[in-house]
Amino acid sequence: MNIKELLSRYNAGQRDFRNITLIAANLRNVNLSGVNFSGADLRGVNLTNANLSYADLTNVRLQGANLTDTNLSAANLTGVDLNGIDMSKTYLSRAIFQPSKVAIQ
Template sequence: MDAQELLKRYAAGERDFSNVNLVHACLTNANLVGTHLDGAHLIEANLRGADLTAAHLSQAKLNQVTLADANMIEVCLMSAELIDVDLSGANLTNANLSGADLSGVKLGGANLNGADLSHTDLRGADLRGADLSGANLKEAKLDGADLDGAYLENADLSGADIEAANMRRTGWVEANEPECTLG
């Protein structure tokens, strides 16, 4: 299946595209609200500005994907692979990213308000200026992550590994700070 066929079938009312192979697909600004892409292979795809609100992408492979400025409110990305993905400026409000591999991801300026990032690998991630207020970061791996200017009001960082993370100018208002889990 290619991107055009997926969009045609979506327009016809189909929503389940689990395990589809869309490597290098161009889905810029695509409307994929409520789509099921569990286990899909979207490696190096371009989804800049796409609307993936309430989409299901559990265990999907999204390595090196462009999702900058995407609308991903309440998206489910449990145990997904998002290595070296560009999510800068994306809206991930109330998204479920628990257990996902987000190492090296670009989340600068992203809205992760209320997101579940528990047990997520964020090593080396760019979270500069990201809104992580109310986010669940329990047991998250943030080693080497850049959180400069990130907003963490009411975030839960209990058990998070923040060794070598850049926490300058981070807003900690009422955040549950990590319990010295350094390495």
């Protein structure tokens, strides 16, 4: 699936995108609030200034992703390795983590 198709389906009301692969995609400034990306491969994705509030990001692969200014309020980040990910100014209010996996730098 490409970005255009993802956004088209999202805008049509679909929220379930489990196990999707979007390596190095540019999702800058997109609104994907409430999306289910559990198990997705989002390595190298640019999510700068994106809205992923209330998203299910359980076990998502985010190595090399850019989460600068991303809204992750109330997102589920259980099982996500955040080591080395740029999270400058990322909004994390009420986000759910598995503490042993989180090491924000």
